[in-house]
Amino acid sequence: MGNFLSPAAWARVIPFVLFMVFLALRGQFSVEDGEVSKLPFDARWLYAVSVVVVGASLAWFWRRYDELRHWGLNFKQVLLSIAVGVVVFMLWTRLTAPWMMLGEPSAGFLPLDGDGELMWTLIAFRWVGAALLVPVMEELFWRGFLMRWVDNQDFEKVDPASVSLKAIALSTLCFMLAHTQWLGAIVAGLAYAWLYKQTRSLWAPVLAHAVTNGVLGVWVVINGYWSFW
Numbered sequence: 001m002g003n004f005l006s007p008a009a010w011a012r013v014i015p016f017v018l019f020m021v022f023l024a025l026r027g028q029f030s031v032e033d034g035e036v037s038k039l040p041f042d043a044r045w046l047y048a049v050s051v052v053v054v055g056a057s058l059a060w061f062w063r064r065y066d067e068l069r070h071w072g073l074n075f076k077q078v079l080l081s082i083a084v085g086v087v088v089f090m091l092w093t094r095l096t097a098p099w100m101m102l103g104e105p106s107a108g109f110l111p112l113d114g115d116g117e118l119m120w121t122l123i124a125f126r127w128v129g130a131a132l133l134v135p136v137m138e139e140l141f142w143r144g145f146l147m148r149w150v151d152n153q154d155f156e157k158v159d160p161a162s163v164s165l166k167a168i169a170l171s172t173l174c175f176m177l178a179h180t181q182w183l184g185a186i187v188a189g190l191a192y193a194w195l196y197k198q199t200r201s202l203w204a205p206v207l208a209h210a211v212t213n214g215v216l217g218v219w220v221v222i223n224g225y226w227s228f229w
Contacts (some may be wrong), residue, residue, distance in 0.1 A: 004153075006153075006154070007064070008064050008155075008156055009145060009149065009155065011061035011064040011065070012061075012065075012140045012141050012144060012145040013141065013145065014057055014061070015054050015057040015058050015061070015137045015140070015141070016137055016138070016140075016141040018050070018053055018054050018057055019050060019054045019134075019137055020178075022046055022047070022049065022050035022053070022054070023050075025043075025046055026043055026044075026046045026047060026050075029043035029046070044109060044110075044111065044122060045122065047109070047122075047125060047126055047129060048122065048125040048129075050129065051125050051128060051129040051133055054129075054133060054137060055133055058133070058136060058137060058140075065140060065144075066156065067140075067144050067201075067202040068136075068140070068202055068203065068206075070201075071201070071203055072199070072200070072201035072203060073199060073201050073203050073204060073207070077199050077201070077204055078207065080195070080199075080204070081195060081199075081203075081204045081205070081207040081208040081211070082207065082208070082211050084191050084192075084195055084208040084211075085207065085208035085209065085210065085211025085212045085215070086211060086212075086215065087191070088187060088188045088191050088192075088208065088212045089211070089212045089215045089216050089219075091184060091187050091188075092181065092184045092187075092188065092212065092216065092228075093216070093219065093225075093228065095181060095183045095184040095187065096181065096184075100181060100182065100183040100184065101180055101181060101182070102177075102179070102180050102181075102182045103180060104180065109126065109226055109229045110226050111123045111126065111226075118221070123221060126217065126229060127214070127217040127218075127221075130213040130214070130216070130217050130229070131210050131213045131214035131217055132210065134209070134213060135205075135206045135207075135209035135210040135213060136206055138209065139192065139196075139202055139205045139206045139209055140202070142171055142174070142175050142189070142192075143160075143171065143192060143193055143196045143202065143205055144196075144202050146170075146171045146174065147163055147167050147168060147170075147171035147193060147196075148160070148163060148167065150164075150166065150167035150170050150171060151163055151164050151166075151167045159200065160196045160197055160199075160200045160201075160202075161197055161198075161200050163193075163196075163197055168190070168193045168197075171189070171193065172185075172186060172189035172190055172193060175188075175189040176189060188209075188212065191208065192205035192208055192209055193205070195208055216228060217229070
């Protein structure tokens with residue numbers, strides 16, 4: 001196993017695994033609306049804990065993320081990344097037909113108190129996690145690591161511009177399996193992979209992913225479409 005993943009690989013895998021563990025815990029303890037008080041604790045705050053823990057792990061390993069040490073994006077690439085992020089958001093909110101879904105969300109999120117009022121601290125943690133933490137953590141794992149690792153286990157030597165269609169397809173398939181909206185996830189995964197390949201900078205998919213999740217979070221709160229969170 002020691003030769004299977006390098007220290008650089010583990011630095012990208014561990015934050016992702018930690019996030020998925022917390023996601024599973026939230027799914028295990030999630031309850032229907034109005035039944036939160038029956039639990040010995042409010043499971044919704046597990047997301048806030050995950051933001052702190054996963055954020056700390058990213059900070060711990062930050063020196064190993066060579067692909068994020070330099071911004072590397074020009075003005076046109078920044079605009080392109082933002083545009084891709086917005087388009088993915090628009091498609092994500094529309095690709096919701098039953099046949100486009102893989103079951104039900106594993107961890108519901110309804111940031112309302114007993115009086116039906118918004119819990120703004122909880123919402124803030126959720127938005128920061130989705131818009132700032134997840135894009136960095138997921139892009140380091142899915143595109144920075146897995147997509148390149150498919151082509152070469154010494155993935156840091158793989159130029160993003162040279163990744164194969166096989167690597168893009170397999171990493172996008174895995175990305176899809178980690179999301180309820182499978183078709184939306186395919187669109188997002190391919191879009192972010194294309195950005196990385198075109199710009200050769202991981203900051204491009206990170207920025208696009210952040211825009212998608214950030215705008216989605218605002219849209220969810222304004223409209224109360226909590227199922228998207």
